[in-house]
Amino acid sequence: MKTSQPAFTSLALAALLACSVSGHAASSACPGPSGHGDATKVVASVEAFRTSLSPEQRRVFEKPLARTTAIEWSNLPIGVQPRTGLRIGDLDAAQAKAAHAVVEAAMSACGVKLFDEVRLADDALLPLDKRNIGWSSANYYLSVLGTPGTKAVWMLQIGGHHLAYNLTFNGALPGATPLFFGMEPLVFKVKDAQYEPLRPQTLAMMNLSKAVAGHEKATLSGTFTDVVKGVVTVPGTNGGPPRGGIDSGYPHNYPGGDTDRGVRYDALKPAEQALVRAAIESYASFPGESITRGLLASYLAPQALAATYVGVSGVADFSRRGSYVRIDGPRLWLEWIVQPAIALPDELHYHALWRDKQADYGGEALK
Amino acid sequence: MRWLAALALAFALVIAMDAAWAHHAPPSYVKLEFGARHVDAELLVPHSELAYASSARDAQALGAYLQEHVSAETPDGRAWRVDIRSARETTVGEQRYYSAEVRLTPPRGAPVRELVFIDDAVTHEVRNHRVLIVAKGELLGELQYPAKRFTIDRAAN
Numbered sequence: 001m002k003t004s005q006p007a008f009t010s011l012a013l014a015a016l017l018a019c020s021v022s023g024h025a026a027s028s029a030c031p032g033p034s035g036h037g038d039a040t041k042v043v044a045s046v047e048a049f050r051t052s053l054s055p056e057q058r059r060v061f062e063k064p065l066a067r068t069t070a071i072e073w074s075n076l077p078i079g080v081q082p083r084t085g086l087r088i089g090d091l092d093a094a095q096a097k098a099a100h101a102v103v104e105a106a107m108s109a110c111g112v113k114l115f116d117e118v119r120l121a122d123d124a125l126l127p128l129d130k131r132n133i134g135w136s137s138a139n140y141y142l143s144v145l146g147t148p149g150t151k152a153v154w155m156l157q158i159g160g161h162h163l164a165y166n167l168t169f170n171g172a173l174p175g176a177t178p179l180f181f182g183m184e185p186l187v188f189k190v191k192d193a194q195y196e197p198l199r200p201q202t203l204a205m206m207n208l209s210k211a212v213a214g215h216e217k218a219t220l221s222g223t224f225t226d227v228v229k230g231v232v233t234v235p236g237t238n239g240g241p242p243r244g245g246i247d248s249g250y251p252h253n254y255p256g257g258d259t260d261r262g263v264r265y266d267a268l269k270p271a272e273q274a275l276v277r278a279a280i281e282s283y284a285s286f287p288g289e290s291i292t293r294g295l296l297a298s299y300l301a302p303q304a305l306a307a308t309y310v311g312v313s314g315v316a317d318f319s320r321r322g323s324y325v326r327i328d329g330p331r332l333w334l335e336w337i338v339q340p341a342i343a344l345p346d347e348l349h350y351h352a353l354w355r356d357k358q359a360d361y362g363g364e365a366l367k
Numbered sequence: 368m369r370w371l372a373a374l375a376l377a378f379a380l381v382i383a384m385d386a387a388w389a390h391h392a393p394p395s396y397v398k399l400e401f402g403a404r405h406v407d408a409e410l411l412v413p414h415s416e417l418a419y420a421s422s423a424r425d426a427q428a429l430g431a432y433l434q435e436h437v438s439a440e441t442p443d444g445r446a447w448r449v450d451i452r453s454a455r456e457t458t459v460g461e462q463r464y465y466s467a468e469v470r471l472t473p474p475r476g477a478p479v480r481e482l483v484f485i486d487d488a489v490t491h492e493v494r495n496h497r498v499l500i501v502a503k504g505e506l507l508g509e510l511q512y513p514a515k516r517f518t519i520d521r522a523a524n
Binding site: 220221222223224225226227228230232233234248249253255337339340342 | 391392393394415416419420491492493494495496497499506509511512513514
């Protein structure tokens with residue numbers, strides 16, 4: 001396993017954040033529409049990054065677009081699930097800057113901030129990594145699937161432990177999903193700056209959970225120990241060790257009908273309905289607005305909202321493992337789970353997943 | 368238990384993979400071996416997830432639990448015989464499992480390589496839990512709530 005440090009060291013990354021985004025995750029608002037996620041700008045940034053790479057690096061960076069390559073993302077550290085793609089820790093300073101520009105072109109300010117801060121969280125775990133599990137800001141990867149352009153379909157994948165951005169451009173449908181994010185530790189300090197990267201999403205889902213807890217239909221049956229539609233740990237071939245886990249369960253089956261899906265949006269009070277919309281928007285705040293504009297319009301359309309369910313399990317204040325929230329609409333599938341932490345077992349950590357029942361991988365990974 | 372032994376050996380050799388078992392929601396595994404007259408299934412059920420679904424804390428109780436939650440039938444609905452031949456606790460990597468050997472025998476005249484495998488152990492309670500079904504090192508598929516029936520046709524294999 002590679003463990004060398006990236007061109008942006010943890011402290012340098014923290015210093016950059018302190019200047020650019022205040023270094024405190026309590027801020028929740030992303031800037032308004034600004035062209036982030038616009039395919040033309042993303043393609044230009046990818047091309048600029050590509051020209052900075054050696055031929056060998058380009059071969060690692062570029063993959064064919066197929067189901068087998070698209071589903072390779074994971075939420076596990078690389079010691080558990082090795083990644084393909086170009087490792088940020090292997091880039092020189094100029095290449096790292098160009099790579100960050102790709103993230104900035106594709107994602108919103110919130111999405112960039114999460115990309116930076118989830119890596120800081122990994123670095124906070126580094127001293128606890130006694131098993132070479134691979135927590136490190138260096139162990140995040142970039143890939144393009146297909147040929148970046150403004151007409152043919154292609155994907156940009158950015159991810160590592162606790163982060164998977166899967167963006168599809170020019171696909172049958174606008175594709176921001178699957179989008180996985182998680183966090184451990186939930187709150188941490190780098191030098192004097194305190195970070196709580198998922199505070200906006202935590203509050204959005206917690207407020208929603210508390211608000212709907214009084215509705216009898218909101219409580220889902222069963223127990224939850226992770227997100228339901230996440231990656232699958234699979235057995236190794238020929239009796240070999242199990243492999244970490246990728247999205248091999250795709251395409252997924254989703255619940256139908258009206259049973260055990262939670263309370264319907266149209267049965268909620270207006271203030272509770274507002275919390276549903278806020279929760280949806282908190283997840284959708286990460287990709288560039290050009291990508292999410294159409295998706296949000298679909299999710300928040302009155303007919304779609306009317307057929308959207310909110311289901312909960314566990315305790316509403318997220319103080320215990322197994323606390324779970326799900327928003328399940330005609331297209332939308334959002335999950336939030338509280339798990340015990342890995343590095344610090346007495347603490348908790350979060351996993352969250354956004355799927356689109358129609359537009360995961362832009363609807364292009366079924367072939 | 369050859370599969371389990373191979374798993375244990377591989378884990379001893381691949382230290383980094385230990386971390387896989389620190390994952391807090393491990394799936395169950397079912398390995399099927401097709402014989403001339405019956406199918407032998409080796410089940411690995413993670414201790415951590417079973418604890419949410421059953422109060423079984425020893426091999427005898429586990430056997431009774433599996434008898435209730437694992438079965439098989441022909442595609443036209445005739446029940447297979449299910450024998451829980453052994454059940455014990457084991458550790459693979461960092462993860463504690465219950466392992467069980469189950470023999471599945473088709474009704475008289477029914478082909479041994481065509482069956483509906485039925486398993487809702489753990490999945491009847493834990494909504495994210497998956498049961499991964501394997502034969503000859505190949506992942507045939509998975510079961511996750513509410514699905515508990517998996518149709519298998521290995522006539523050509």
